[in-house]
Amino acid sequence: EERETPAATDFLVAGSSKDVGVVRPDGGVPEFLLPAVKRARVAAEESARQDSASAAGAGLPSSAESGAAESSGKDLDDDFDALLGAAPPKPQAKAEPHVNETSLSELRATKAKVAAGGAELSKKLGLLERVRHVCQAVQIALPGVVVVGEQSAGKSSLLENISGIQFPRAQNTCTRMPCILTMLTDPSILEPYAKVSMDSSFEGAEQCAVGEVEEKIRALTAQHATGDTFISRKALYVRVVRKDGPQLSLIDLPGVTHNADKMADIHEVTVSLVEEYVRHEEVVILCVIPAMSDFGNAEVIKLARKYDPEGKRTLGVVTKCDDAARAEASDVVDKTLMRRDSDVQLKLGFHCVVNRSQKNIDDNMARKDLWVKEQQLFETSERLRGLPSDHWGTLRLMEKIARIQASRVDECLPKIKEAVRAKLLELREELRNLPAQLDSEEDQYRLFNGVLRKVSDDLQRRVRAEFMSSDPHDKALTIAPRVAQMVQEFRTRLQEENPEWLGRDMIDQVEDTVETFVHGYTVDNLTGPQVFISLIRRTFVEEGMLKDAADELVENIASHLRTVVTHVVAKHANVHVMLASRLAEKAADVIDHCLEMARELCTALTEAQQVTSTTDGSYRVKLTHFRRSWSEKAADQVQGREVKDTHEEKLTPEFLAMVQKSRDEPQKLAVLEICASLQIYSGFLIQGFVEMAAKLVKFNMVELLATRLEERWREDLAGSRLPELFPKDHEMARRRADLTSKMAALTEFREQLACLRISPPLKKLRPEANNFHTKVQQKGCAEASAVHAGVSDGVQTAVPHGGQAEVPTLTSNGLHSDQAERQGGDEAVRQVSSIPEVQKF
Structure with missing residues (x-):
């Protein structure tokens, strides 16, 4: 029966x-x-x-x-x-x-309870464990159980007791890298099997017997956690598949230790590893603490409190309880039940277990014998028998972990669903931006023509000042406004470099030129034209004022165009690296060619400034007004009247002094006439040169840019060379396959998540349990x-x-009935056997 x-x-x-x-x-x-x-x-x-x-x-x-x-x-x-x-x-x-x-x-x-756990719970946990490696790869946090403890606290022994897998043991630090153990079920298999890998997807990992896991862990640990990296941050993955049983994800971390024999900063490394895993709200923290240690001063308890200050996702697991049973004095029961105000308070409480000792391992003690030993210890020990049965035992711990994890799963499901939805959108966009594999010539031509059309249209809008964008970076990538700004800087430079012809230096230079090279050939008032032409040629042409400024303008425009074209090409051809690279390369050649053409035109325009003539009638009018103004000002200065500056050309004191001097020295009058003409004409020369140079540069470098680019691209890249632009990219194909696989897994995951039923909180089930x-x-x-x-x-x-x-x-263990009810429906059966009248009977 x-x-x-x-x-x-x-x-x-x-x-x-x-x-x-x-x-x-x-x-x-x-x-x-x-x-x-x-x-x-x-x-x-x-x-x-x-x-x-x-x-x-x-x-x-x-x-x-x-x-x-x-x-x-x-x-x-x-x-x-x-x-x-x-x-x-x-x-x-x-x-x-x-x-x-x-x-x-x-x-x-x-x-x-452990094996069944409810069909819905098994369905949830199994689903999460099957996609954990995918979610980890795309940074979606899933509920799990992180086992933390100080060195030699019994973490690996606890995992061994839960999973049935023997983990490596050592005198000092035995766990030297994170070990993520996934326990799954498959009703179709006959024998359990395992996989061990450094890859969370277990790609390429071979199945092995459960008994072979220990050696595989040792081999991978020796390979990845050695030398300066005695404690490795790389995670080792173990997947165990059985016919049935609990479905959990347990993460065993290296123990927190100060033993720096193998690694100088081992304490900092082990602490940071613990923090890296326990900071996620989705995980349950299993703090493993030896029974004889001070719970309040345990470093792992402090680390858990740092990220879980309320202790709502931290479960304390008390190991080595057989030591407490044999000790002369121990308050392990009080600490476990959190009876005193000074005791560490965790909402999930503490749970006591007994793991295999090294002697038990040497004697090949089976798990069934260990559980019997554990049961006998807690039932017969005078010190430990005061613990309620739901506070001790490995099997009850497994049940408790599964129940807690199930609660965390239900709590995190809405957040997980949203994270999966957002990640799918992100992956879909990334996949859309990957270059397509074009095998047919027709597809290649279609894409090639489409890219050229987009690039040409984009450049034309920038040239015609039709381009607008809300991106702050695009402000520096316009063409028409930026070229106009460069032309204005070009104008300002020439105006600043134009000599002050009415200043003392230029007056002396003009007078020296007249005395040295021109005086004596004819009457003094006819010496001006030769000096005027000579000074214009020397100042603006021979000394390179105009040419240097024009070259700088051309270089600046060419540099800006290279930046803009490269950006536009990358924007519209970025899905194909080779295509974008070749287009940008040919575009640079076209811009360099346009630069040379514009430079030659500006050089010719500079040479043409040796012809000192103008068809602008305003030049003569302006010069006449200027002459009248200096005569009036000189007269006002002689008679002591206030000198009013009514002309746009500012008259320097040196020039006015020369005007007064010319009354007594008529030969100075020719110098004044030459300086006045140079002052007025140079302004007209710079204005005309800037206008004409800007038009030549804009037309040859800007207006024809898109047309010349498309002509060059089609001439050099189309035809038989087109396949070179779309080579087989194996890395891109692998990336596309990887994204497609992740999207498929997440899509299926999302659909299955939608079918899951979120269980109500445990407190809502308590009335059922009470009935x-x-x-x-x-x-x-x-x-x-x-x-x-x-x-x-x-x-x-x-x-x-x-x-x-x-x-x-x-009840018999001192708990009020309402306290016992808080432990869920499982307490109902135990309370029957705890009724004093029944026990007495």
């Missing part, structure tokens, strides 16, 4: 028979109790049917579905089945510790009364025959 999930009365009868001292050598139930057992089981099964009917009406899984979920965990692993499925132990020659029926029943119940609790108590007490009637008249009846026992508000 044994079942995978025992009825509530299994606890009652087994517990009662033990308490009254009637226990058979094989650990079974005495024959005279069997009728009561049968009646109790019939009542319990009827209760289960009623619960199933109620659950079906509430939309919850039926008893058949629950049974199916429980049976899916039938083969959690061989060790567990060997423990729970074997016949009661037979007496041995040597005395062995006895495991009573209560312990086996509790283990069997815990096994069912079940009440039913079990009522039926259990009624059967206890029936058992009492057939056992002994000497035992006082503690339960009325009517079966309506009044349930006390305080």
Whole structure:
């Protein structure tokens, strides 16, 4: 009549028979109790049917579905089945510790919860674990369990106890790189297998037996965590697939240590590794702490509090509890139950376990024997027996981790859905920007013509001042406004370099030229034209004033055009690296050619300025007005009247002094005439030169740019050379395949996420658990009364025959009933066996 999930009365009868001292050598139930057992089981099964009917009406899984979920965990692993499925132990020659029926029943119940865990929970966890490597590659955080602890705290032993995989052990630091262990289920396989890899996708990783994992971990650790990188930040991935069992993601990190024998900064590195993983809100933090250590001063507790100050996602796991049991003094129970104000307070609390010691490993102790040893320790130790059963045991820890992780999954599902949606948009845009693989000549021509058209249209809009953009960087990539600004700077430069012809230096230079080269050939008033022409040629042409300024203008415009064209080409041809490169290369050649043409034109225009003539009639008018103004000002200066500057040409004191001097020295009059003519004419010369040079440059370098570019591109790149622009890019093909694969995985992930049901918070399920609790108590007490009637008249009846026992508000472990209810529906069964009247009976 044994079942995978025992009825509530299994606890009652087994517990009662033990308490009254009637226990058979094989650990079974005495024959005279069997009728009561049968009646109790019939009542319990009827209760289960009623619960199933109620659950079906509430939309919850039926008893058949629950049974199916429980049976899916039938083969959690061989060790567990060997423990729970074997016949009661037979007496041995040597005395062995006895495991009573209560312990086996509790283990069997815990096994069912761990293995089944609910179909919806398994579905969620399995889904997350299957896509974890994809989400990690695209930086989407998923719920997981991070195991942290100080060096030699028992982290790897804990993972070994949970997973059944033996991890490397060492005297000092054994875990030298993050190990991400993923436990999945596949009902179709016959034998469990594993994969070990440095790649989260396990690409190329070979399957191996579970027993080979340890050596593979050692080999990869020796390869990637050695020398200066004794502690490596690279993660090692282990995937274990079994027929059934819990589905978890456990991340084992190197222990926090100050032992710097192998690495000078080992403490900083190990701390930063812990912080890197625990900072994510999606993960559950398992703080592994030895029982005999000071919880409050544990460094990992402080690190967990830094990123989880409320302790809502931190679960303390107390290891090496057998040391506390043997110690002369230990407050491990108080610390675990957080009874004192000074104790570390975690909302998820603490849980005690016993792992294999090195001696146990040397003796090849199986997990089933370890669990028996663990059960015996917490039940028989005077110090540890005060711990409620839900605070100790590896199997209950596995159940608790799965339940906590399930809660985190439900809490994080909306955030995960949004992250997947945003990442899909990002990947889709990235894929769209990748170059397409063009195999046919027709496709190549189509894309080539399309790119040239886009580039040409873009450049034309910039040339015609039709280009507008909200991007701040585009302000510097216009053409018409920027060229106009350069022309104005060109004009300003020439005006600033134009000599001050009315100043002392130029007056002296003109007078010296007249005296040295011209005086004596004719009368003084006819010496001006030769000097005027000579000074214009020397100043503006021979000394290179105009040419240098024009060359600078041409160079500046060419440099700006190279920048703009390169940007435009990259913008419209960036999906094909070779095409963009060749277009930019040919564009630079075209711009250099335009530069040379514009330079030659400006040089010719500069040479033409030796012809000192003008068709602008305003030159003569302006010169006449200028002469009249200096005569008037000179007269005002002689007569002591205020000199008013009414002319646009500013008359220097030196020039006015020369005007006064010319009254007594008529030969100075020719110098004045020459300086005045140079002053007026040079202004006209610069204005005309700037206008004409700007037109030549704009026309040859700017207006014809797009046309010349397209002609060159088609001439040099089209035709038989076109395939060279679209070579096979294997790296790009790999990138495209990678993006496509990630998008497909995330798309499927998103669709499956939409089908998941988000479970309500645990507190909303407590009324359901409480109803079940009440039913079990009522039926259990009624059967206890029936058992009492057939056992002994000497035992006082503690339960009325009517079966309506009044349930006390305080359980045997000192918890109030409302506190016990907070531990979920699983506590209901345990409370039945904890009723003092039942125990006494």
